[in-house]
Amino acid sequence: MASLIEASIARRPRKEPAATIDIKSIAQGSCIVFLETARLAISTMFMVLGLPLFVFLFLVGWDLGLFFTQLGNLAAHYLSAEPGQRLLFSADLKITFILLSSGLLLVRMPRFFAILDQAFPDNNERGPSQ
Template sequence: MPGQSDTLFDQYLTLDDPYQRKTDKARLPWRMCMEQSCEVFLLASGFAFSTVMITLGIPLFFFLAISGWDLGGLFAHLDNLSSRYLEADAVRRLTFSSDLKWVFFTATALIAAIRFPAFFKRIVMNFPAGGGDE
């Protein structure tokens, strides 16, 4: 189960016998809050990273598809695109770069919106409403 561990940090000293360590299954509220926020941060950063990687993989998939799944054709298409980009004047380069940024951010937002319900469900399933490890 996520967030469950029995380490030295999970133990506390009793007042009756200060040298006897006991495991505390009901963690301190601040400790549980820190653990859960770190886990949410890790899940969110994994979600963001994988969303960006999916977005960057879509153009590769597109170029491979139009080249007939041939790497020679892929590099021919990329060579054609790069040579036309280098021959263009500054205004056309700026317009192309701007359009490319908007397409990338829009695609990233769209993919994130599609994937967000599953991510939210994973967060809700890992952290029940009552909190704690009952």
């Protein structure tokens, strides 16, 4: 009888300990992804918003007086324009901003993914587990 009980105990599948979730590494990984994504977005927006300033300063020969004169002239023309023309001008600026931002993000995306790939190296060198 004792051997029968021992045999049934030996045949039972052993319960393996439950897998634990490493909260610290999940939080660290999330922070790295958030910081890198924020850095990409903010630097891209600074580049897109700084590009027109650079172009206009280049066109006026780096003369700030002439730059602000042209800016005042543009503002005066905008205020004297009809509402329909203002709306079209604003829509053109929005479309240009979105296209420039999207294009620059597409150009910068491979480097962003390379940075994330370096931050999270693949620990499983043997391939997928079976």
